[in-house]
Amino acid sequence: MPAATRVASTSAVVALVLATVWLFWPAGLGGGTTYVTTHGTSMEPEFNSGDLVVLSRADRYAVGDVVAYRSESLDSVVMHRIVSGDARGFVTQGDNNDWLDEDRPTAEEIFGRQFLHLPQGGTALGALASPWSLGLVAAAASLLVGSTRRVHGRHSPRRRRRPALRRPSFSAPALALPRFSAPALPRVGAPALPMVARARARQVALGAGAVALVAAVGAGVLVLLPATEQVTETLQVTQEGTFTYAGSAERGTTYPTGAVATGDTVWTKLATGLTVSYTDTVVAPDVADLRGALRLDVSIRAADGWSTYLSSGPVVPLDGGTATATVAVDPAQASAVLARHHDEVGMSGSGATLTITPTVALTGTVRGVAFEAENPPGLDFVLDPTSLRLTGEPESVLATTGQTPVSVEEVAPRSFDVLAVSVPIGVARVAAVVVLALALVVAAAGAWIGQVGRGDVADGFLLRHADRIVPVATLAEGATVIDVADAEALHRVAERFDTVVLHHAGPDEDVFAVRDVDATYRFVVPGTPGRRGRPPVPAAARAPLPEEPAAADLTTPLGLRGRFA
Numbered sequence: 001m002p003a004a005t006r007v008a009s010t011s012a013v014v015a016l017v018l019a020t021v022w023l024f025w026p027a028g029l030g031g032g033t034t035y036v037t038t039h040g041t042s043m044e045p046e047f048n049s050g051d052l053v054v055l056s057r058a059d060r061y062a063v064g065d066v067v068a069y070r071s072e073s074l075d076s077v078v079m080h081r082i083v084s085g086d087a088r089g090f091v092t093q094g095d096n097n098d099w100l101d102e103d104r105p106t107a108e109e110i111f112g113r114q115f116l117h118l119p120q121g122g123t124a125l126g127a128l129a130s131p132w133s134l135g136l137v138a139a140a141a142s143l144l145v146g147s148t149r150r151v152h153g154r155h156s157p158r159r160r161r162r163p164a165l166r167r168p169s170f171s172a173p174a175l176a177l178p179r180f181s182a183p184a185l186p187r188v189g190a191p192a193l194p195m196v197a198r199a200r201a202r203q204v205a206l207g208a209g210a211v212a213l214v215a216a217v218g219a220g221v222l223v224l225l226p227a228t229e230q231v232t233e234t235l236q237v238t239q240e241g242t243f244t245y246a247g248s249a250e251r252g253t254t255y256p257t258g259a260v261a262t263g264d265t266v267w268t269k270l271a272t273g274l275t276v277s278y279t280d281t282v283v284a285p286d287v288a289d290l291r292g293a294l295r296l297d298v299s300i301r302a303a304d305g306w307s308t309y310l311s312s313g314p315v316v317p318l319d320g321g322t323a324t325a326t327v328a329v330d331p332a333q334a335s336a337v338l339a340r341h342h343d344e345v346g347m348s349g350s351g352a353t354l355t356i357t358p359t360v361a362l363t364g365t366v367r368g369v370a371f372e373a374e375n376p377p378g379l380d381f382v383l384d385p386t387s388l389r390l391t392g393e394p395e396s397v398l399a400t401t402g403q404t405p406v407s408v409e410e411v412a413p414r415s416f417d418v419l420a421v422s423v424p425i426g427v428a429r430v431a432a433v434v435v436l437a438l439a440l441v442v443a444a445a446g447a448w449i450g451q452v453g454r455g456d457v458a459d460g461f462l463l464r465h466a467d468r469i470v471p472v473a474t475l476a477e478g479a480t481v482i483d484v485a486d487a488e489a490l491h492r493v494a495e496r497f498d499t500v501v502l503h504h505a506g507p508d509e510d511v512f513a514v515r516d517v518d519a520t521y522r523f524v525v526p527g528t529p530g531r532r533g534r535p536p537v538p539a540a541a542r543a544p545l546p547e548e549p550a551a552a553d554l555t556t557p558l559g560l561r562g563r564f565a
Helices: 003-024 121-128 131-152 195-224 331-345 425-450 457-464 487-497
Strands: 033-037 052-056 066-071 076-086 089-093 110-118 228-249 271-283 287-302 307-312 322-329 352-366 369-372 379-383 387-390 399-413 415-418 421-424 469-471 480-483 501-505 509-516 519-526 552-555 561-564
Touching: 033 110, 033 121, 052 066, 052 121, 066 089, 195 425, 228 352, 271 287, 271 352, 287 322, 287 331, 307 322, 307 331, 322 352, 331 352, 331 379, 331 387, 369 399, 415 425, 421 425, 457 487, 457 509, 457 519, 487 501, 487 509, 487 519
Parallel strands: 469 501, 480 519
Antiparallel strands: 033 052, 052 110, 066 076, 066 110, 076 089, 228 271, 228 399, 271 322, 287 307, 287 352, 352 369, 352 379, 379 387, 415 421, 480 561, 501 509, 509 519, 552 561
C-alpha cells in the first residue's frame, strides 16, 4: 500500500474513532452524553423497564422531545416527554401517565434528549458488568491472547547478527535451479508432526479462542438475564353469527309450499310476512364474566346516499355466550318508504339496500382483562319495487365473523427468535455453555498441537508460512547471495516473485532461501545448542570454511543488504 494511501486510511480511522468518542463520551467525564436505564411503566409502550436510552445535550428543546432530568420531588433521575412549557420551565409527562410532573426543569437542568434507544440494553449492560460475566470474558480473552501470541511467534528470540559468512565454493552454475531431494528427517527430539498440520492447528486454536470469547459473553448475559419477561399478547374475542329468514307467501308457481325459506328471493307482491333471525356465539380463550344483550335493527339506504331507520326487534339477553334475536321485515313497507323518498326528491324509482344490523352490548374478561365487544357485520338485501334479494351467495353472506382485539400483559418464560424459531432461555443457556466448553477444548488442543516444536525463530517462521515453504535436503546457491534483514522480509521477496521459500535444516543452522534467476535471497537462523530438540553440536564437528576474497557490501534496489562475489 502506498504511503499516501496508508496515511489517508489511518487519518480516516482516527477521525472516525475521535468522532465516536466525542459523540458517546459520558457527561460524568466531561462529555455531553447521558446513559439512562429505564425503570417502571410511565413511558410504556415505547419504553419498557430495562431499556437503555442514550441522551445528548442540545441547545434547544421542543414539545415531543424525550428528556431526562433530576427530579427534586422524587430525588431521582426522571425520563419523560416534554408536553408544554411555562415561565418556570418545561412541563413533562410520562406517556403512560394521566398527570403532569410536578417538576419544571429548565434547559440547563435537562441532561439531554433521546437520540438512541436500545431495548433491554440496560439489562444486558448490567449482566456484562457482573463479576461472573467479567470473569468469563477475562478467561476467554486470556486464552485468545495466548493463542494469538503463539500463532504470531511473539516469543521468538531476536535475530543475532552473524559474523561475516565465508561460503564454500559451489560447483553449480549461476543459473542452476536448486537441487531437491526427499525432505530432511526430523532432528533428534523433534516431533514428526507435519508443519502444515501445526500451522493449521494454531489457526484453529485462534478461531476457537474467538468463539470461546463470544460464547463466554453470551453465556454470561443469558445466565444473568431474568428467566421470565413481561409480554403483551393480543387475543381476539370472536363473535360467530348466522343469519336465517323465513316467511309466508301466496301458494303458486313461485312458492309451491306457500313459504319463503333462507336464500330465496322475497317477491314483494307475493310475500305476506318475513322474519329475520340472527344467532350470535362468543368465542375467546379464557373468557369469563360475559354479560350483554342482542338486538336486530332494520334500515334502508338509497342509491343517492339517503338512508333511514325502519324498525327494531326485541332485546335478547346473552345466555352462556350465545343469544338469538329476531326482527320482522315488511318488504312492502320498505318499498313504500323508498318510493315516497323518490317522489319527494323528484327522482324515478331505483334500487336501494335493506340492512339487518346486529346491535350488541357485550362485556367480559379475557385472562382477567376487561373488554367491550364491537358489533358484528350485518346482512344486506337488494331492495327494488318488486323484490328483496341477498347481495351475494347465501354461503358467503349468511355467516358472519366479528372480532374484538384484547391486549393481555402477562409474565412468560423468556425466549429468543432465531431464524423464525422461538428458543427458550433455558435451551439458549445450555447451548451457550456447550459451545463455550467445546470452543475451550478445541482452542486448548489446537494450541497444544501448534506449540509442539523447537519454538525458535525458524520454527515460528515455518508455522506462519507453511503453505509457501518447501523443505530440501541440499541447497545450491546462485552466484549472487543476498542476506535479508529478517525472515518476514524474505517472505515478502517470495511473494513479489510469486515463488516458494526453500528451507534447509542443518545441524547448527536453518537456511531459508528464495531463488530468482542467478540471485539467491537468504536468511540464516543460527542454532542454539541443546534447545528444544536441537542437539548440541561439538566444536570439533564444525569444519573450518575456506577463506574467500573480500566482497563488496552493496545495497540492492529492493533495499536488501547483499554480498556479491
